[in-house]
Amino acid sequence: MKLAKLLLVLGLVVVASTMAYAETQSVKVSGDLGVRGMVRNNYDLDRADASPVNLDGESSDYAQDVSSTTEVEVAADLTDNVGSVVRLVNQRQWGDNNYTNFAGGELAILDPRTNNAIANRTVLANADSFDMDLDLAYINLKEFLYSPLTLKIGRQDLWFGKGFIIGAQQQDPNNQLYAPEYTAINSFDSVRATLDYNPWTIDVVYALIRENFRRSDDDTNLTGANVGYVFDEYKAEAEAYYWWKQQRYNGTTAQGTKFSVRDNVGSNDVHTLGMRGSFDPIEDWTIALEGAAQLGKYVGIANQLVERDRSAWAFDAGVECRTFQDDFAWRPVVGLEYIYYSGQENIGNQAADVNANGQYNGWDTMYRGKFDTAIREFQNIYYRTATASTPSCTNQHQVLLTGTIEPTDSLNVDLTYGHFWLAQEYASNTTAVAENTDTDLGHEIDINLTWDYTEDVQFGLLTGWFLPGNHFASGQDDPATDVVGSVKLSF
Numbered sequence: 254m255k256l257a258k259l260l261l262v263l264g265l266v267v268v269a270s271t272m273a274y275a276e277t278q279s280v281k282v283s284g285d286l287g288v289r290g291m292v293r294n295n296y297d298l299d300r301a302d303a304s305p306v307n308l309d310g311e312s313s314d315y316a317q318d319v320s321s322t323t324e325v326e327v328a329a330d331l332t333d334n335v336g337s338v339v340r341l342v343n344q345r346q347w348g349d350n351n352y353t354n355f356a357g358g359e360l361a362i363l364d365p366r367t368n369n370a371i372a373n374r375t376v377l378a379n380a381d382s383f384d385m386d387l388d389l390a391y392i393n394l395k396e397f398l399y400s401p402l403t404l405k406i407g408r409q410d411l412w413f414g415k416g417f418i419i420g421a422q423q424q425d426p427n428n429q430l431y432a433p434e435y436t437a438i439n440s441f442d443s444v445r446a447t448l449d450y451n452p453w454t455i456d457v458v459y460a461l462i463r464e465n466f467r468r469s470d471d472d473t474n475l476t477g478a479n480v481g482y483v484f485d486e487y488k489a490e491a492e493a494y495y496w497w498k499q500q501r502y503n504g505t506t507a508q509g510t511k512f513s514v515r516d517n518v519g520s521n522d523v524h525t526l527g528m529r530g531s532f533d534p535i536e537d538w539t540i541a542l543e544g545a546a547q548l549g550k551y552v553g554i555a556n557q558l559v560e561r562d563r564s565a566w567a568f569d570a571g572v573e574c575r576t577f578q579d580d581f582a583w584r585p586v587v588g589l590e591y592i593y594y595s596g597q598e599n600i601g602n603q604a605a606d607v608n609a610n611g612q613y614n615g616w617d618t619m620y621r622g623k624f625d626t627a628i629r630e631f632q633n634i635y636y637r638t639a640t641a642s643t644p645s646c647t648n649q650h651q652v653l654l655t656g657t658i659e660p661t662d663s664l665n666v667d668l669t670y671g672h673f674w675l676a677q678e679y680a681s682n683t684t685a686v687a688e689n690t691d692t693d694l695g696h697e698i699d700i701n702l703t704w705d706y707t708e709d710v711q712f713g714l715l716t717g718w719f720l721p722g723n724h725f726a727s728g729q730d731d732p733a734t735d736v737v738g739s740v741k742l743s744f
Contacts, residue, residue, distance in 0.1 A: 284325040287741040300731040319347040334395035345382040420622015452483040489532035498523040522549035537575040551613035588655040596648020596677040618646035627717035663705040693722030713739040
């Protein structure tokens with residue numbers, strides 16, 4: 254009922270503003286309604302666990318739920334190249350209107366540096382399933398002071414290249430979702446200046462990630478620049494970028510304290526420099542490459558004795574073949590991709606973090622928006638496994654083989670096979686679980702079907718299987734399965 258009232262008021266405001274102000278050139282209302290049902294099994298890779306490893310105290314061998322997402326966006330174009338965009342989002346679980354229950358089990362958000370739970374998905378006080386969250390709210394100023402310059406100020410999406418470094422800040426403000434990776438809120442509070450010198454594009458961004466009690470010395474900030482160029486031949490493009498994440502506040506740790514510059518511990522600074530490019534050497538073949546390096550300082554926990562120098566690498570290389578699309582009725586497309594994140598040998602070992610003074614080589618995931626698998630890439634980020642020393646965002650090699658076919662004009666079938674293995678051996682920060690020295694993490698198979706019922710309505714069915722490798726000890730290596738059905742209406 255609250256949602257219906259809010260949408261009615263929003264519609265009346267739009268109509269009234271359109272009638273009252275002649276300088277409004279146009280107002281566009283858009284959005285979507287989505288429903289998602291899922292059945293999951295053994296996400297902690299232990300089918301016989303009496304109690305999970307995380308904080309919730311609820312077994313997680315089997316879970317099922319239904320959720321819905323509603324988005325309403327209003328975009329207004331005004332005179333003198335001025336515009337604005339506002340988007341409201343409601344995310345809710347069916348049947349859990351006041352969030353008195355929660356699907357506990359392995360559903361805990363983790364800090365991949367320390368493997369400590371930084372949130373056990375406890376629902377915030379007074380949370381209501383009909384709450385509306387503000388996703389987008391920004392001012393768009395075209396030709397601002399200078400014709401090639403566009404300025405966006407406010408809460409906005411940021412996506413650069415393939416989203417390998419900057420793509421999403423996944424947020425679930427009230428812990429409303431049992432599957433937080435499906436959140437529709439990925440925006441940043443930021444200022445973005447774009448200079449369009451076709452074929453050159455230059456972006457400069459500042460984003461405030463966390464404001465901590467109005468102090469200026471313990472916030473988390475993101476600052477960076479991205480320079481892109483589009484070539485005349487081979488459908489080629491190239492980008493170079495620099496991003497600085499200054500993290501002077503890391504939240505409450507297991508010690509019950511927090512680090513910041515005022516603690517004389519220092520700042521967890523991440524300087525990321527990289528390049529990306531893609532081109533078609535021959536028709537219907539695309540080769541894409543991206544590489545990045547990270548420098549700066551590493552401070553993982555509050556009582557770390559000294560700052561450690563940071564030196565990490567990541568690499569993404571892929572090839573896509575579309576040459577068979579015109580030869581077969583099902584228009585097949587195949588692809589191969591390799592991704593590498595450098596790793597620290599003892600990541601997750603708090604004693605090592607406190608006492609070490611050497612170089613830290615673990616990759617910081619920054620604000621990645623590109624995810625290729627349904628299960629593995631969220632392990633020990635949102636879902637804790639029995640062997641918690643294997644976060645998917647660092648210390649990992651992965652090879653992905655993909656294929657797409659179109660049995661009909663309205664039906665798409667996407668297949669992804671992934672193989673994952675460790676870049677460095679490392680030990681867990683707990684003696685409660687055992688793990689093997691083998692670096693093989695396992696394999697995943699995902700099949701995703703999408704059916705365009707009409708131009709506005711799409712049905713989807715995702716099935717995924719993660720098969721643990723020899724790194725996982727016996728009894729903690731059971732396959733994880735995922736089945737997700739969805740329907741989405743866009744308007």
